[in-house]
Amino acid sequence: xxxxxxxxxxxxxxxxxxxxxxxxxxxxxxxxxxxxxxxxxxxxxxxxxxxxxxxxxxxxxxxxxxxxxxxxxxxxxxxxxxxxxxxxxxxxxxxxxxxxxxxxxxxxxxxxxxxxxxxxxxxxxxxxxxxxxxxxxxxxxxxxxxxxxxxxxxxxxxxxxxxxxxxxxxxxxxxxxxxxxxxxxxxxxxxxxxxxxxxxxxxxxxxxxxxxxxxxxxxxxxxxxxxxxxxxxxxxxxxxxxxxxxxxxxxxxxxxxxxxxxxxxxxx
Amino acid sequence: xxxxxxxxxxxxxxxxxxxxxxxxxxxxxxxxxxxxxxxxxxxxxxxxxxxxxxxxxxxxxxxxxxxxxxxxxxxxxxxxxxxxxxxxxxxxxxxxxxxxxxxxxxxxxxxxxxxxxxxxxxxxxxxxxxxxxxxxxxxxxxxxxxxxxxxxxxxxxxxxxxxxxxxxxxxxxxxxxxxxxxxxxxxxxxxxxxxxxxxxxxxxxxxxxxxxxxxxxxxxxxxxxxxxxxxxxxxxxxxxxxxxxxxxxxxxxxxxxxxxxxxxxxxxxxxxxxxxxxxxxxxxxxxxxxxxxxx
Numbered sequence: 001x002x003x004x005x006x007x008x009x010x011x012x013x014x015x016x017x018x019x020x021x022x023x024x025x026x027x028x029x030x031x032x033x034x035x036x037x038x039x040x041x042x043x044x045x046x047x048x049x050x051x052x053x054x055x056x057x058x059x060x061x062x063x064x065x066x067x068x069x070x071x072x073x074x075x076x077x078x079x080x081x082x083x084x085x086x087x088x089x090x091x092x093x094x095x096x097x098x099x100x101x102x103x104x105x106x107x108x109x110x111x112x113x114x115x116x117x118x119x120x121x122x123x124x125x126x127x128x129x130x131x132x133x134x135x136x137x138x139x140x141x142x143x144x145x146x147x148x149x150x151x152x153x154x155x156x157x158x159x160x161x162x163x164x165x166x167x168x169x170x171x172x173x174x175x176x177x178x179x180x181x182x183x184x185x186x187x188x189x190x191x192x193x194x195x196x197x198x199x200x201x202x203x204x205x206x207x208x209x210x211x212x213x214x215x216x217x218x219x220x221x222x223x224x225x226x227x228x229x230x231x232x233x234x235x236x237x238x239x240x241x242x243x244x245x246x247x248x249x250x251x252x253x254x255x256x257x258x259x260x261x262x263x264x265x266x267x268x
Numbered sequence: 269x270x271x272x273x274x275x276x277x278x279x280x281x282x283x284x285x286x287x288x289x290x291x292x293x294x295x296x297x298x299x300x301x302x303x304x305x306x307x308x309x310x311x312x313x314x315x316x317x318x319x320x321x322x323x324x325x326x327x328x329x330x331x332x333x334x335x336x337x338x339x340x341x342x343x344x345x346x347x348x349x350x351x352x353x354x355x356x357x358x359x360x361x362x363x364x365x366x367x368x369x370x371x372x373x374x375x376x377x378x379x380x381x382x383x384x385x386x387x388x389x390x391x392x393x394x395x396x397x398x399x400x401x402x403x404x405x406x407x408x409x410x411x412x413x414x415x416x417x418x419x420x421x422x423x424x425x426x427x428x429x430x431x432x433x434x435x436x437x438x439x440x441x442x443x444x445x446x447x448x449x450x451x452x453x454x455x456x457x458x459x460x461x462x463x464x465x466x467x468x469x470x471x472x473x474x475x476x477x478x479x480x481x482x483x484x485x486x487x488x489x490x491x492x493x494x495x496x497x498x499x500x501x502x503x504x505x506x507x508x509x510x511x512x513x514x515x516x517x518x519x520x521x522x523x524x525x526x527x528x529x530x531x532x533x534x535x536x537x538x539x540x541x542x543x544x545x546x547x548x549x550x551x552x553x554x555x556x557x558x559x560x561x562x563x
């Protein structure tokens with residue numbers, strides 16, 4: 001890794017990352033803040049129970065709202081945060097490689113005595129550091145809001161942190177294949193399109209799979225099968241096993257990307 | 269210092285590089301000339317290790333350009349043909365990033381070059397004109413005092429004054445025994461600086477000559493306006509290649525026989541003389557013709 005390049009890239013991506021952090025942190029604080037009024041509302045769970053099962057699964061409220069943890073996991077991690085991270089990962093993975101190759105500024109980095117492997121690892125580090133920062137700040141904001149902003153409701157902090165770690169890992173894996181696409185592309189727009197296409201397909205398979213029992217098989221083709229925040233926070237998934245396999249696939253995806261990038265022709 | 273041996277890279281049947289061979293000695297300035305799309309930049313991409321040849325190989329200072337790309341960069345300065353920098357940086361920010369990536373600490377040469385090219389380094393790069401960006405690129409290529417310089421169309425975008433500054437810089441580096449390969453489609457630029465030149469067309473090297481020899485085959489067309497019909501006849505009846513262009517105006521093509529042309533004119537009363545601006549095809553007609561014949 002080249003530290004000067006890493007710092008320069010972090011600086012140029014800083015605004016984007018800060019924007020995502022601001023959006024995610026503000027939203028999680030907001031929904032934690034309004035939790036007491038929802039929890040106190042009589043008949044809310046009855047109303048949820050009246051919805052069709054598929055619908056309940058989709059909005060992350062299979063069993064209604066029983067705790068603050070359930071509520072945060074279903075309402076924030078299952079929906080908005082997922083979209084925020086998807087957008088960040090797709091955009092940034094395209095920017096750190098394909099854009100530099102497409103525009104030609106990659107030529108300047110490779111015209112210094114830094115190997116392609118070193119440059120690619122640095123760019124991957126920028127992508128993952130940004131992701132870690134967004135998830136990290138959101139975790140802290142969530143914990144802080146639940147501790148200080150509301151009274152009488154407890155967030156299960158160890159489970160909450162574990163869920164965040166898995167959120168980071170699942171999006172690292174997504175970042176992994178997006179980074180691969182970005183590393184092999186000459187065209188920025190094409191890389192963006194393919195990454196977004198694959199990820200949206202996964203997302204749609206996930207939605208369709210949750211709708212009814214007949215479509216449940218579709219879940220098996222989606223990476224989001226491993227990402228079920230409500231189950232995660234309630235310890236209903238084997239977090240260690242999932243975490244390990246996600247880490248390994250992330251590592252393999254990035255490694256393959258770097259190797260392919262090392263051996264390809266660059267139109268610089 | 270720079271060796272290209274049997275380098276081939278096929279994009280399509282027609283496009284690519286086909287069995288390219290040339291060598292640049294240490295301390296030599298090599299001009300690489302050819303029309304757009306002939307394969308100049310593709311050759312340079314191979315030298316920089318951006319592309320892997322289908323067959324053959326190239327090396328700089330004994331190191332293979334593909335396998336040792338990063339190590340070669342320690343002693344090499346590179347100016348890309350199309351200059352795009354990282355976004356959101358100032359000129360100085362970019363130059364110091366490149367310096368840090370090179371682990372270079374001395375800024376003496378950098379500041380000297382900034383002074384020389386009168387570059388406003390505080391300006392954000394996205395607001396810079398093409399010429400200013402070109403200056404940033406030139407400084408980035410020269411500031412670590414490399415032994416080998418690879419310059420892809422270095423003067424494009426520079427105004428005539430800065431072109432002079434650049435040519436002086438090249439001549440100075442030549443004095444310091446640096447090895448320079450520069451591509452260009454301007455013969456004038458190459459003529460003033462290079463010791464030898466390679467001419468490439470459609471991915472094939474059509475000529476590899478020293479500069480002196482090139483000058484003798486270079487064709488120049490002079491537009492001469494004389495004072496009387498008598499002089500006109502003298503010119504038309506000489507051994508030179510002539511073409512009547514108007515009243516008392518004639519185009520004379522000179523190719524190596526400058527002396528003869530001058531002697532002829534000294535006998536005439538010349539009212540006006542001018543050289544026609546020429547394109548590369550014109551200048552190297554000699555070589556291109558020969559290639560057509562061998563086809």
